[in-house]
Amino acid sequence: MPPSRKHHNRIRELVLQSAGRLFNRHGFNAVSIDDVMAEAGLTRGSFYCYFSSKSDLYAQSVARVVHEDRENPKANGSERARADKIVRDYLSVEDHEETGDTFPMIGLPNDISRTDRAVRQAFESALKLMIQSFEQAANGSTQTRRTNALAIAALCVGGMVLSRSIEDRKLADELRGAAKAAALELAKW
Numbered sequence: 549m550p551p552s553r554k555h556h557n558r559i560r561e562l563v564l565q566s567a568g569r570l571f572n573r574h575g576f577n578a579v580s581i582d583d584v585m586a587e588a589g590l591t592r593g594s595f596y597c598y599f600s601s602k603s604d605l606y607a608q609s610v611a612r613v614v615h616e617d618r619e620n621p622k623a624n625g626s627e628r629a630r631a632d633k634i635v636r637d638y639l640s641v642e643d644h645e646e647t648g649d650t651f652p653m654i655g656l657p658n659d660i661s662r663t664d665r666a667v668r669q670a671f672e673s674a675l676k677l678m679i680q681s682f683e684q685a686a687n688g689s690t691q692t693r694r695t696n697a698l699a700i701a702a703l704c705v706g707g708m709v710l711s712r713s714i715e716d717r718k719l720a721d722e723l724r725g726a727a728k729a730a731a732l733e734l735a736k737w
Contacts (some may be wrong), residue, residue, distance in 0.1 A: 556597075556598075559588075559590070559594070559598065560598045562588045562589075562590075563584060563585070563588045563590065563595070563598055563599070563605070564605075564608060564609045564612050565588075566584050566585075566587035566588040567579070567584045567587075567605050567606065567609045568609045568610075568612070568613065569587065570583055570584055570587055571606060571609065576602075576606055576667060579602075580602075581595050581602055581605075584605065603664050603666050603667050604666065606666075606667050606670060607666040607667060607669070607670040609670075610670035610671065610673065610674050611670060611673070613674065626685075627681065627684045627685040628685040628737035630681055630685065631681045631682050631684070631685035631686075631700075631735065631737060632685070632732070632735070632737055634678060634681060634682070634704065635700065635704055635728060635731045635732060635735065636728070638704040638705070638707070638708050638728075639703075639704060639707050639708060639724045639725070639727055639728035639731070640724075640728070675701065675705075678701050678704070679697045679698060679701050680697075682696070682697035682700045682701060682735065683696075683697035685735070685737050686735065686736075686737065687736065687737070696734050696735065699731075699734055700731045700734055700735055703727045703728075703730055703731040703734075704727065704731060706727065707723055707724050707726070707727025707728065707731075708724065708727075710723050710727075711723045711724040711727075
C-alpha cells in the first residue's frame with residue numbers, strides 16, 4: 549500500500565476510534581464533528597476527506613465494531629465467555645464513566661429514533677449482533693434462547709441508559725447492579 553494510502557487509513561481509523569468513544573460516552577446528538585476531530589487530535593477541516601457526514605461517521609464506527617466482532621467471533625474465548633464479557637462490560641461499575649471502547653450501544657438509544665436511516669441501521673446491526681452473541685451462548689430450546697437473549701440485551705442497554713440518566717449515583721449503581729445480576733442469572737452461562 550502506498551505511504552499516502554497508509555496515512556489516510558491510519559487517520560481514518562483514529563477518527564473512527566475517537567468517534568466510537570465519544571458516541572458511547574455522550575450519545576449521537578451530543579457529539580459534534582468538532583468534538584470527534586479534537587479527540588483525535590485533528591482539525592475539522594480534514595473531516596470531509598474521510599466521511600460525508602456525522603451520520604456516515606457513526607454508521608462506519610458501528611460497522612467497524614460489528615465487522616471486527618464478526619471476523620473474530622471467538623477472539624475472547626468461547627461464545628459463553630464472550631456473551632458474559634458483554635454483560636459485565638456494559639454493567640460494571642468501573643466502566644460506567646469510561647464506556648468508550650465497549651459495544652456501540654450504550655450512549656445512543658435515546659438519540660436513535662430522531663436520526664437518519666443510516667444511523668438507525670447501524671444501531672440495529674449492533675443490537676442484532678449483541679442478541680446473536682447472547683443467543684449462541686445460551687442453553688435451552690431455540691425459543692428459550694431467543695427470549696432470554698432479547699431480555700438480556702434489554703437489561704444491558706436499559707440498565708446502563710437508566711443509570712446514566714440520573715444524578716443519584718447510589719441509585720444508579722443499584723440499577724446497574726440489579727440489571728447485571730438479573731442478566732447473568734437469566735443467562736446461566
